[in-house]
Amino acid sequence: MFRLILKLAWKNAFLRLSRTLLVVIMIAVSMSMMLSIQGIYDGMTSNLIDKTKRSDCGEISLYNSHYRLNKNLDNVIKDAKGIEASLNERPDVQAVVRRLSVDGLSATARKSAFSSVVGIELDDEIAFGRFDQFLVDGKLELGKRGALIGKELAKTLKVHVGSKVIFSTQDSSGEINAMALKIRGIMQTSMVLDRSALYVDRRHLERFLGVSDTVATQIAIRTESSTLQATLQKAYPQLSVMDFLELNPMLKQMQDMMHIFNSITFFIVILVVFIGILGVMYVSVLDRIREFGIMRAVGMEYKYIRREVLLEALFVGVVGYVVGAILGLLSLLYLHHYGLNLSQFSEGLASFGLDTVLYADISPIYFINTFLAILSASLLSVLLPLRKIKHLNPIEVIKAET
Amino acid sequence: MFSLALKNILFYRGRSITTFVLTFFSALMFIVYVALMDGSHGSMLKNALKVYTGAIEIYKKGYREEGGNDYLIEDVASVEKVLSKVEGISDYTSRYETYGLLSSKDRSTAAMVAGIEPQKERKLSELYSTLVSGEYLSENSGNCLYAGVDLVKKLQVKLGDEVSFVGSASDNSFAADLFKLCGTFRTGAFEFDSTAAFLSRSYFDELMYAKNKASYITIRLDDLNKVDAVNEEIIKHLDSQYESVTWKVLMKSMVQAMQVDSIFGYISIVLFFVVIFFVIMIFGFINVSSRVREFGTLRSIGLTRGKIRLLLFNEIFILSTTAILLATPIGAYIAYYFSLHPFVMEGISETYKDYGVVSDEIPLAFNLFTISWNVAVIYLLNFLSIIYPIRYINAFKPVEASHHV
Incomplete structure (x- = not known):
């Protein structure tokens, strides 16, 4: 019996081919567009988060408890070297970097800008977050007087690889001090650092500022452990141990807003798709109302008719889903590999900390959610037509029209 | 039918x-x-x-790209004479901006220090209306410094405290002076509030040798929607050594x-x-x-x-x-x-x-x-x-x- 119903449902689903095709196209086009948009939006936020983690704070960062409110050399982590060494021994820590940072004024012969010099250890940074991948021009080297500069800061100062920059700031003794730096490379990392950072060799900066080689302003950690933050806070109560979200509430909010926006879009689209399927199924049932009347009259139970109509809606929905999933996957694969090139808006994108080419994320969850939503929409769309069939008087229906 | x-x-x-x-x-x-x-x-x-950028700003060609003292407007009066004849302009004022180090007793920080015409500036920007403490500048307020609240926080100073300034004057000579903090403002634009400080031009021009000179002239319009038409009119009358640019270019990003x-x-x-x-x-x-x-x-x-x-x-x-x-x-x-x-x-x-x-x-x-x-x-x-x-x-x-x- 089930095979017969299955066969009937399949044939009826495609009985009015144009009508069914319109529904399939509607599901496929809207689904592929929805998947592409979701992929691009997720790609944008995950790209921002990834760059910020790799170039700045990792999953967890340690600071002197006063540093974030008052960024000066009085508020450094005193035994940063020792802490770094002990962190490196932990199995739940993947990578650690120790940085020394100071705010000041960068100037060329013609331009000046506020900036932060960040003292780093290049090899550690590469191990920490593939720092080499952020290089957009020049060479990844520091040396005694060399510096790497954030892309936006380079633009502000109108400098390029080979240019000289004078950085002035207050050293640990309170004196104003200046150092000449030669730009070796231009980096594109996260929004804040792109606008303000000049990366120099940490040892060179320690000497310039007159601080010991054991101090740091930040210790950043890469980890997958969810308990490490609490453990470290217990171990170092005098320090602020902050996770990525605490340090970047804006990115978290951005991610949440994107999620809410995608969910609302998803809901509205599925609702309209549901109305489309409902229309087609309702008319399809009305068209065949005599047929159902005859089926009831010859003794076919309501449950079999219900099963047939449900299967019919399911076929339409699933065919639409399969076509949409293929189109969506192709579109996502293209956007994942080649991206969406928005280079004509490069300055605008840079102000958001985004690259000029936006790449899409691909996640199985997109396809699972869409499948469940279309499945539900298809099944719910037959409730009204089924009500009509349930309350059917076979004799009246057969007599009604010829 | x-x-x-x-x-x-x-x-x-x-x-x-x-x-x-x-x-x-x-x-x-x-x-x-x-x-x-x-x-x-x-x-x-x-x-x-509203905060600081004008609907239209006039620069000497090269200032926006290269910057520095070689590209200052050397004759502000002649440009202002042109502007007074253009219809659609409600107000304009000149600004002299420089970057330098401001230091208190214990703290130093880089800042943008600008000489402004206080009364004219009231109509062109939010500087006056965003006063938080102390007082706004006047033409004769001497070495009074009007600074962003976040800059003041960085310097750890309070009203009446002295702040030293080190920078370079318009003739590239060394310029240094002591200012007195007279007022603070908060526009809400964090970067601006943490880096900008202002003095009256009458005083600052003496220090910087900047009489009748300016980094640029900023303009407010009667109707912002007519910015392109007014800008074309300005360009028609302006000497070729200057450029007039609208906010669309100034705020491209x-x-x-x-x-x-x-x-x-x-x-x-x-x-x-x-x-x-x-x-x-x-x-x-x-x-x-x-x-x-x-x-x-x-x-x-x-x-x-x-x-x-x-x-x-x-x-x-x-x-x-x-x-x-x-x-x-x-x-x-x-x-x-x-x-x-x-x-x-x-x-x-x-x-x-x-x-x-x-x-x-x-x-x-x-x-x-x-x-x-x-x-x-x-x-x-x-x-x-x-x-x-x-x-x-x-x-x-x-x-x-x-x-x-």
């Missing part, structure tokens, strides 16, 4: 209600969505222009950021429209396909294909027009109301201060032209949705249609 269309609409209620409701919500959503997008962008721009935001906004709304278009088309198609025999009869009694087309066109015309006539005033009223009484999202300016968001208010934009084209798009989509059903029904021959099951 029109009354027949009307009768059909009333008879086929399911299709009519669906088309009406979908058209109504599409139009309403489009008007409100675009008003919200344009409104938030407009508000960002307005806030940014913000303009582009808003364009990108708009692109994504429109991509999302296109998705809704595609789905809605299909559903309206499906319902139109279902309706037409269930009336094949009716159309066959109409054709048999002499109605041409053109008349059938007109009948279906009239049906969608009546449905779309009534839905849009209802949606447009409601959407326009929502846009108008919230343009006067913006949404307030507490804390948004704090969260997005790095992006230059300085206000928690998000107004909607009320623009009749925008509303008109929004509505026109929905109208067009509705008419496009009936093309396939018309082609489908007109493909039948009258006899074939009369016997269609």
Whole structure:
């Protein structure tokens, strides 16, 4: 019996081919567009988060408890070297970097800008977050007087690889001090650092500022452990141990807003798709109302008719889903590999900390959610037509029209 | 034909209600969505222009690219003479900006120190109205420094404290002086509040050898919408060594950021429209396909294909027009109301201060032209949705249609 119903449902689903095709196209086009948009939006936020983690704070960062409110050399982590060494021994820590940072004024012969010099250890940074991948021009080297500069800061100062920059700031003794730096490379990392950072060799900066080689302003950690933050806070109560979200509430909010926006879009689209399927199924049932009347009259139970109509809606929905999933996957694969090139808006994108080419994320969850939503929409769309069939008087229906 | 269309609409209620409701919500959503997008962008721009940047600014050519003392306006009076003759300009003032180190007893920090004309500046920027403590500058306030609250925090000084300045004067000589903190301001633009400090030009010009010199001249207009026309007029009269640029160039990154935001906004709304278009088309198609025999009869009694087309066109015309006539005033009223009484999202300016968001208010934009084209798009989509059903029904021959099951 089930095979017969299955066969009937399949044939009826495609009985009015144009009508069914319109529904399939509607599901496929809207689904592929929805998947592409979701992929691009997720790609944008995950790209921002990834760059910020790799170039700045990792999953967890340690600071002197006063540093974030008052960024000066009085508020450094005193035994940063020792802490770094002990962190490196932990199995739940993947990578650690120790940085020394100071705010000041960068100037060329013609331009000046506020900036932060960040003292780093290049090899550690590469191990920490593939720092080499952020290089957009020049060479990844520091040396005694060399510096790497954030892309936006380079633009502000109108400098390029080979240019000289004078950085002035207050050293640990309170004196104003200046150092000449030669730009070796231009980096594109996260929004804040792109606008303000000049990366120099940490040892060179320690000497310039007159601080010991054991101090740091930040210790950043890469980890997958969810308990490490609490453990470290217990171990170092005098320090602020902050996770990525605490340090970047804006990115978290951005991610949440994107999620809410995608969910609302998803809901509205599925609702309209549901109305489309409902229309087609309702008319399809009305068209065949005599047929159902005859089926009831010859003794076919309501449950079999219900099963047939449900299967019919399911076929339409699933065919639409399969076509949409293929189109969506192709579109996502293209956007994942080649991206969406928005280079004509490069300055605008840079102000958001985004690259000029936006790449899409691909996640199985997109396809699972869409499948469940279309499945539900298809099944719910037959409730009204089924009500009509349930309350059917076979004799009246057969007599009604010829 | 029109009354027949009307009768059909009333008879086929399911299709009519669906088309009406979908058209109504599409139009309403489009008007409100675009008003919200344009409104938030407009508000960002307005806030940014209000704080410090002028609608138009005049520079010596090369200053914006190279900067430095070689590209200062050397004769401010002659440029101001030109500006006084251009219509559409409400106010203008010159600014002399330099970067230097400000130091208190214990702290030093880099800052942008600018010489301004205090009275003129009151009309051109938010500096006066954002006073937090102490007092604003006057023409004769001498070495009084008016600084952003976050800069003051960095320097750890209070009103009346002395702050030393080290920089270079307009002739590239070494310039150093002691200023007294007289007032603080908070515009909400974090970067500005943490880096900017001001003195009266009458005093600062002496220190910097900058009499009748300026980094640029900033201009406010009677009507911001006429910025391009006024700018063209200025350029016509301006000496060729100068350039006059509008906020669209000065704030290019913000303009582009808003364009990108708009692109994504429109991509999302296109998705809704595609789905809605299909559903309206499906319902139109279902309706037409269930009336094949009716159309066959109409054709048999002499109605041409053109008349059938007109009948279906009239049906969608009546449905779309009534839905849009209802949606447009409601959407326009929502846009108008919230343009006067913006949404307030507490804390948004704090969260997005790095992006230059300085206000928690998000107004909607009320623009009749925008509303008109929004509505026109929905109208067009509705008419496009009936093309396939018309082609489908007109493909039948009258006899074939009369016997269609």
